[in-house]
Amino acid sequence: MTLFDPETDATAASAPIMHRRGLMLVISSPSGAGKTTIARKLLAADDQIALSVSATTRPRRPGETDGRDYHFVSQTDFDQMVEEHAFLEWAKVFGHSYGTPKAQIWSRLKEGRDILFDIDWQGTQQLHQRAEADVVPVFILPPSIDELRRRLQSRATDSADTIDARMDRARAEISHWHDYDYVVVNDDVERCYDEVRQIIAAERLRRARQTGLVPFVRALVGDTTHPRSSI
Numbered sequence: 001m002t003l004f005d006p007e008t009d010a011t012a013a014s015a016p017i018m019h020r021r022g023l024m025l026v027i028s029s030p031s032g033a034g035k036t037t038i039a040r041k042l043l044a045a046d047d048q049i050a051l052s053v054s055a056t057t058r059p060r061r062p063g064e065t066d067g068r069d070y071h072f073v074s075q076t077d078f079d080q081m082v083e084e085h086a087f088l089e090w091a092k093v094f095g096h097s098y099g100t101p102k103a104q105i106w107s108r109l110k111e112g113r114d115i116l117f118d119i120d121w122q123g124t125q126q127l128h129q130r131a132e133a134d135v136v137p138v139f140i141l142p143p144s145i146d147e148l149r150r151r152l153q154s155r156a157t158d159s160a161d162t163i164d165a166r167m168d169r170a171r172a173e174i175s176h177w178h179d180y181d182y183v184v185v186n187d188d189v190e191r192c193y194d195e196v197r198q199i200i201a202a203e204r205l206r207r208a209r210q211t212g213l214v215p216f217v218r219a220l221v222g223d224t225t226h227p228r229s230s231i
C-alpha cells in the first residue's frame with residue numbers, strides 16, 4: 001500500500017526537484033544492543049530527522065525526560081488513547097504498554113521530514129501494514145550475547161532481575177531479524193552509525209520519494225510515460 005502517489009498527487013507538478021516525501025526510519029534491536037545510542041546520534045547530527053516520541057506506561061529511567069524520550073503515562077491514560085484510536089500502533093513489551101501517537105506523522109512526511117521510530121518488531125509489523133512504502137526497517141544486532149549482557153549491566157538502569165528478563169527476551173527478539181530490510185551489527189558505535197547513515201542516504205534517493213522527479217523528467221525529455229523513457 002502506498003499513501004502517496006507522486007504521479008497523481010496535486011502538489012507534484014509544481015514541486016521542486018529537491019522535494020521529497022519523508023521516510024519512516026524504524027530502528028529495532030534486542031534491549032541493550034544500542035538503538036537508543038544510534039538514534040540519539042542521528043537526531044543530533046541531522047535536523048531533517050525527528051523522533052517519534054512514544055507513550056509508555058514504564059517508569060522513567062534516570063536521565064530520561066518526559067516528552068523528549070517518552071511520554072510517560074498511566075495505564076488508564078494509555079488505555080484511553082487506545083480507545084480513542086490515538087496510536088498508529090501499540091504493543092506490550094516487558095509487561096508495559098508502548099504506543100506511537102498518530103499526531104503529525106503524515107503531515108511531517110509530506111513536508112519531507114524523516115521520522116525515526118525506536119519500536120519493537122510488533123510495532124514494525126503494524127507500521128509495515130499501514131504504510132509499507134514509507135517504512136525503512138533497520139535491525140541492530142549486538143556483536144555477541146555476552147556483550148549484550150555487559151551493555152545492559154554497564155547501562156546500570158535495570159535491576160539484575162530485569163536484566164535477566166531482557167536477556168531471556170533477546171533471543172526471541174533477534175528471531176525477527178529477517179522481517180527487516182537492513183541488518184547492522186553494532187560492534188563499534190561509529191561504524192554502526194555510519195552504516196545507518198548510508199542506509200538513510202540511499203533511501204532518500206528512492207524514485208518514489210522524489211516527488212519532483214516527474215515534472216523534472218518531463219521537462220528534460222518531454223514525456224515520462226513511454227516505456228523506454230519511463231523512470
Ligand SMILES: Nc1nc2c(ncn2[C@@H]2O[C@H](COP(=O)(O)OP(=O)(O)O)[C@@H](O)[C@H]2O)c(=O)[nH]1
Pocket residue numbers: 028029030031032036054055058089090091093094098099100118119120121122123124
Ligand atoms: N511497538 C512499540 N514498541 C516500542 C515503542 N516504544 C518503544 N518500544 C520498544 O519497547 C522496547 C523497550 O523499550 P525501553 O523500555 O525503552 O527499553 P530499551 O529496550 O532499553 O530501549 C524496545 O524494544 C523499544 O523499541 C512503541 O511506541 N511501540
Ligand SMILES: Nc1ncnc2c1ncn2[C@@H]1O[C@H](COP(=O)(O)OP(=O)(O)O)[C@@H](O)[C@H]1O
Pocket residue numbers: 029030031032033034035036037038151152154155186187188189
Ligand atoms: N558499540 C558499542 N560498544 C560499547 N557499548 C555500547 C555500544 N553501543 C551502545 N553501547 C552502550 O550499551 C548500553 C546500551 O545501549 P542503548 O543504546 O541504551 O541500547 P538499547 O536502546 O538498544 O536498549 C549503553 O550503556 C550504551 O552506552
